[in-house]
Amino acid sequence: xxxxxxxxxxxxxxxxxxxxxxxxxxxxxxxxxxxxxxxxxxxxxxxxxxxxxxxxxxxxxxxxxxxxxxxxxxxxxxxxxxxxxxxxxxxxxxxxxxxxxxxxxxxxxxxxxxxxxxxxxxxxxxxxxxxxxxxxxxxxxxxxxxxxxxxxxxxxxxxxxxxxxxxxxxxxxxxxxxxxxxxxxxxxxxxxxx
Ligand code: SIN
Numbered sequence: 604x605x606x607x608x609x610x611x612x613x614x615x616x617x618x619x620x621x622x623x624x625x626x627x628x629x630x631x632x633x634x635x636x637x638x639x640x641x642x643x644x645x646x647x648x649x650x651x652x653x654x655x656x657x658x659x660x661x662x663x664x665x666x667x668x669x670x671x672x673x674x675x676x677x678x679x680x681x682x683x684x685x686x687x688x689x690x691x692x693x694x695x696x697x698x699x700x701x702x703x704x705x706x707x708x709x710x711x712x713x714x715x716x717x718x719x720x721x722x723x724x725x726x727x728x729x730x731x732x733x734x735x736x737x738x739x740x741x742x743x744x745x746x747x748x749x750x751x752x753x754x755x756x757x758x759x760x761x762x763x764x765x766x767x768x769x770x771x772x773x774x775x776x777x778x779x780x781x782x783x784x785x786x787x788x789x790x791x792x793x794x795x796x797x
Contacts, residue, residue, distance in 0.1 A: 608732070612699040612708050616724065618692035625723030626698070627713050629653055629685035630673040631761060632726075634768040637701075638694045645772055646687035646713040648725065651675040653683055653776055655744050655762075658734040661704045662755040670751030670758035671736060671744055673765070673779075674706070674728040684774035687713050687723060698726070705732035741778070745785030759786060 618624070623641055626632070627648055636643075657674040664670030675683060695708070706726035713723045728735060739747075751758035766783040769776050 607703050608705060608707055609699050609703045612695070612702075612706075615708055616710075618695070621692050623689050623691055625713055625721050626688045626690050626694075627685055627711060627723050627725040628688065629675065629683055629725070630765060632688075633686045633772070634764045636688070638688075638690065638697055640688040640690050640694070642689040644687050644715050645684065646715050647682050647684040648711050648713060649682055650677060650679050651683045651711075651727075652678045652681040652778070654738075654778060655748070655782060656730075656735065656737050657705060657728040657732075658736045659704060659751070659753060659758070659761075660734060662753050663758040663761050664751040664753045668751050669734070669736070670753060670761070671748055672758075672761060674735075675725070676730075684769070684772055684776075686768075686772065687715070687721075695724075702726045704728075705734040707732075741781045742785045742789075745782045745789055748782065749786055749789045762786060 627646060653673050654676050655671045655673055657672050658669040659672045660666045660669045663672055705728040708724045709727050711723055711725045712720055714720050748758040748762050762783055766779050769779060
């Protein structure tokens with residue numbers, strides 16, 4: 604599938620008659636809220652886990668030196684914590700452009716911290732999109748992130764802001780925190796000439 608998903612997403616979900624819908628954010632949507640929302644609540648979704656497996660050629664990297672950003676991969680029993688936003692359907696006109704580098708909207712069941720549930724949408728970049736990079740050792744991912752920068756800023760900023768936001772949410776994400784820790788040691792090594 605082409606990396607540009609704008610048209611795919613426009614044809615994907617019929618919003619007619621829908622006044623508001625829940626959107627689940629697990630990556631930059633948690634901390635970069637550049638869209639209007641009616642309500643926000645911490646929430647989680649089941650059977651998916653967060654992974655820095657998606658390439659970013661347009662936001663946090665370039666086609667020559669892509670960065671790495673998060674997507675979700677299926678893992679039975681896993682719980683991914685993030686932030687849910689109740690939004691008007693027209694907000695997706697902006698979000699589909701923002702998430703255009705490989706992300707498709709999927710329906711999912713959100714569980715709020717009080718145990719209540721609602722149906723919503725989540726952007727996922729699946730492995731059949733052109734920008735998908737897949738698994739690499741945590742230290743290699745951290746090195747790639749340390750080197751990458753794009754129109755939205757340094758890739759390291761994406762990682763560090765996400766890690767801080769996850770801590771603020773009380774979310775346990777060993778994958779993100781391990782890469783963050785490698786990033787810090789990469790910086791220390793380069794400062795000490797190592
Ligand atoms: C999300 O935040 O939910 C999608 C991935 C991203 O934009 O970082």
